[in-house]
Amino acid sequence: MTTLYGYFRSSAAYRVRIALNLKGLAYDQAPVNLVKGEQRGEAHLARHPQGLVPVLETDDGLRLTQSLAICEYLEECHPTPALLPEHPADRARVRALAQLVACEIHPLDNLRVLKYLVGELGVDDAAKLAWYRHWVHEGFAALETQLSREAGSGEFCHGDTPTLADICLVPQVFNAERFECDLSAYPRIRRIAGNARALEAFRKAAPEEQPDAS
Amino acid sequence: MTTLYGYFRSSAAYRVRIALNLKGLAYDQAPVNLVKGEQRGEAHLARHPQGLVPVLETDDGLRLTQSLAICEYLEECHPTPALLPEHPADRARVRALAQLVACEIHPLDNLRVLKYLVGELGVDDAAKLAWYRHWVHEGFAALETQLSREAGSGEFCHGDTPTLADICLVPQVFNAERFECDLSAYPRIRRIAGNARALEAFRKAAPEEQPDAS
Known part of the structure; x- marks a missing residue:
């Protein structure tokens, strides 16, 4: 299952949620509480050394970071509906x-x-x-x-x-x-x-x- | 002719110069002096309302902004040598x-x-x-x-x-x-x-x- 490590108020996680929804892809959510500092905990730093959200863990075990890079990845793997025009x-x-x-x-x-x-x-x-x-x-x-x-x-x-x-x-x-x-x-x-x-x-x-x- | 509106010390313009060079594409340079504030002048704001560099003017008259978007454009129009891997x-x-x-x-x-x-x-x-x-x-x-x-x-x-x-x-x-x-x-x-x-x-x-x- 695809898992999104995010935070409800993180803009970058919000972007990835929209992209996943537009593509009609199912995903689990694993919240990382930024206000409590969970992004600086060992578990999250192992996922992303910069201690940021979002991280998207794909069902084949990839850990993707940076919201725009994640959206481009989703676009390449699941082209329809398109998030980028043709030309x-x-x-x-x-x-x-x-x-x-x-x-x-x-x-x-x-x-x-x-x-x-x-x-x-x-x-x-x-x-x-x-x-x-x-x-x-x-x-x-x-x-x-x-x-x-x-x-x-x-x-x-x-x-x-x-x-x-x-x-x-x-x-x-x-x-x-x-x-x-x-x-x-x-x-x-x-x-x-x-x-x-x-x-x-x-x-x-x-x-x-x-x-x-x- | 392709024209790059940039500034020698702008990181973002520097990125686009590298990409153009890696692709072997010829271009003119039109410097916009950021220290003198030329980016806030009428001529440059007409090119880019945010008053930033770089702007890449292509020979078919497109005005492209945002360095990473420009690099992706160059990659799509001139795929070799590739700036992104295959998978x-x-x-x-x-x-x-x-x-x-x-x-x-x-x-x-x-x-x-x-x-x-x-x-x-x-x-x-x-x-x-x-x-x-x-x-x-x-x-x-x-x-x-x-x-x-x-x-x-x-x-x-x-x-x-x-x-x-x-x-x-x-x-x-x-x-x-x-x-x-x-x-x-x-x-x-x-x-x-x-x-x-x-x-x-x-x-x-x-x-x-x-x-x-x-």
Whole structure:
């Protein structure tokens, strides 16, 4: 059986849950409690020396890390329904939109970084929140422009079916809402996220639906 | 003609230069001076609303963004020599190693983030340097473990030819050296980076070899 080591509120685990659901693949969940520090325990470090989630353990014993690499693996092994369009230029666009979130927003706002700001740099709550929102707005402003300007956009980030870009977008929108970022300047992002969240694959992947939600 | 909008010291542009060189593709360079703020100028924002480099303009007029998406595009359009191995599990490993650098280290240590630390959070030079090195060590320690533990490693990150993982690793090593990070605990990383840097494709992509180097 495929097992996902994740955490209900981890954006990266959330992405993999969406991808697995879109592909219609069954999986067990093995929660790793990031707030309790279980990712730094021996058991999890044996799975992933960086102490991060998600880790996807496949039924043939592979341990895959990095959410986008996992999604690409799922795409290659289970091509239908496709998470990437057919043509290289369109695939590049989808991957770039996904990476705008995964490389430019999320890494700056994840738990270990916020902890460093507070613990090592003595940043107060207001400055931590300002940091969080700053990187969301930097990224979302650019993403909104790209989605509005580029012909490839549709009901979803690319065309009218969900792709890897939506898989990255929805967890980032969830997190932005959690930190009460004002998203009123991003109507296209909100509409696309709304369309995606209406799908069962996204709904079942939502943090509040997970067994470890608290 | 293919044109790369980049900056000699940008890690992400450096990755794309290596990929283009490995594929044997000719390209013009159009430098965007990040220190002078040219990435925020109208001309560059028209190319990329996020004001980042690299942007690769192809000879059929596509404007591609995000270095890993650009590398995957080059791989799909010019499959030989391959930057990714053949089998999905190996491809997932290479992509995960690449993303360990591109999603976990580099985003935290790039120029706009260091500027925010100093400008908005009033962080001093020593704390900025400690921040920089902290994320390099977090990432490299995990990477060193993965490279040492996993059977796929060879003279390069995966096997004995350069892949997308080495394309990400070498610019990160260059940057770590520039910020005088102590890399003595990472012999495998250093050996692989040395092997890669001995290749002409990597050598010609090095920051000091670029027309805008200063």
